[in-house]
Amino acid sequence: MLKGKHILIGVTGSIAAYKAAIIVRALVKEGAEVKVLMTTLAKQFITPLTMATLSKNPILVEFFNPENGEWNSHVNLGLWADVYLIAPATANTIAKMAQGIADNLLLTTYLSARCPVIVAPAMDVDMFHHKSTQRNLEILRSNGNIVIEPAIGELASGLEGKGRMEEPGKIVEEIKNYFASGQKLQGKRILVTAGPTHETIDPVRFISNHSSGKMGYAIAEELANRGADVVLVSGPVKISIRNTDIKLIKITSAKEMHKVCLKEFPRCNAAIMAAAVADYAPDKPSKEKIKKSGNKLTIDLSLNPDIAFDLGKLKKKGQVLVGFALETNDAIKNAKKKLAKKKFDFIVINSLSDKGAGFNSDTNKISILDKDNKIQHFELKGKDIVAIDITDKLCTYFGKK
DSSP states (O other): OOOOOOEEEOSSSSSTTHHHHHHHHHHHHHHOOOEEEEOTTGGGTSSSSHHHHHTTOOOOOBBBHHHHHHHTTTHHHHOOSSSEEEEEEEEEHHHHHTTTOOOOOOHHHHHOOOOEEEEEEEEHHHHHHHHHHHHHHHHHTTTTTTTOOOOOOOOOOOOOEEEEEOHHHHHHHHHHHHHHHHTTTOEEEEEEEBOOOOOOETEEEEEEOOOSSSHHHHHHHHHHHTTTTTEEESSSSOOOOOOOTTEEEEEEEEHHHHHHHHEEEEEEOEEEEEOEEEESSSSOOOSSSOOSSSOOOOOOOOOOOOOOHHHHHOOOOTTEEEEEEESSOOOOHHHHHHHHHHHHHHEEEEESSTOOOOOOOSSSOOOOEEESEEEEOOEEEEEHHHHHHHHHHHHHHOOOO
C-alpha cells in the first residue's frame, strides 16, 4: 500500500524521538520513500546518523548545508511529500504550528506543505491538558491537520496520564489508513462548480456576489485526495488549486458555466454544485463604459439558465447530484423546496445568520439534507474539514463508507 509513497517525517525535541526511528524503519519496509527533518534539539535525543541510516536519505536540519551552501528548499520538500508526519510533536512545536511561526526548517516546510499533515503529540500530562495546548491542537484540527491522540501511561517525568506519543505501529497504521481512504473514489469522475460568476454590464462593471470559491476548491481537493477524477468549473477567484491532477476549467459568466456543465455532466458519476451563480444578467451589455448621466440608471436583467435544474433533468440512474443552499431565513424550508425541484440527492445548507459561515470565510457551518428528509447538523469548522464531511456523505452513495 505504501510502495512509492513519499513520506516526510518531522522529529522534534522529545524523549519520544526514539519512536520516530521505529516508524521510519517500518515505513521503509512497506516500500515508502522517507525523508526526515529534525529540529536542532531533536539531535540531542536521537542522532541524525541513525535516522539517515534507517531512511536511506540525508537528514535535514538547517536551511542550507554550511559546508557547500546547498539550499534545503522547504518549498520543494512540501511539494515532494504525499503526507507529512510530525512525530513526536512537542507542545512548543504545536504552538508554533498553530500560530504560523516558521523559525526552523521543519516548521517552514509545514507552512509550505500541500499534502495532509499528521501530528503525533508527545509531552507530559499537565502540558497536554493545559488550555493553551488544547486550544492549539484545536486550531491544527480546524486547519485540516490530522491529530493522533497520545496514549495514557507512564511518562518520562514519572507521572501517569495522557501524553505518551502513540506507539509506532499504530501511527504507521494511521498512515496506511489515510492512503487506503484516499482510494475510495478511485474510478469516479466528479464535476464540481466553484466561485461566483461575473455578468457584464460594460467593459469595466459587472454583477456578481461575494463568493470566494474556497468551499468549492476545498471539496475538489478532498475528492482528488480520495482518488476521484475531478473536473472543477470555476468562476473568477483569487485562489489556486494545489492538486495538479484536478482538471480546472475557468469561466466568467453563468452561461459559460452552464455550457461547460452540460457538456461534462453526462460523463460524470456525480456533480457538486458549490458555485454561487448569478441569477440574472444584463440583457444588453454595453460595449463601451457607461458614463454617468442623471440621478438614476436602469439596467434590464434577464434570468440566467438554472444549471442545477438542467443537470437534474439530464441525471441518469446512478448519477449523484449535490446542491448548495445559502440562506438568510427559513433555511430548511427553502432547502427542501430546492432539493425537490432540482432533483438533488442531497443539499448542503448554510446560513449567513451563522457567524463564521458563508462567503469569504475560512470556516463554514453546514447542515446536510437528503432526499429521504434526513438531516445532519455540523459544528463550525474550517472549510477543508467541511469538505471532508461533504465527501463522506457523497461516498455513501457509492457504497464506500
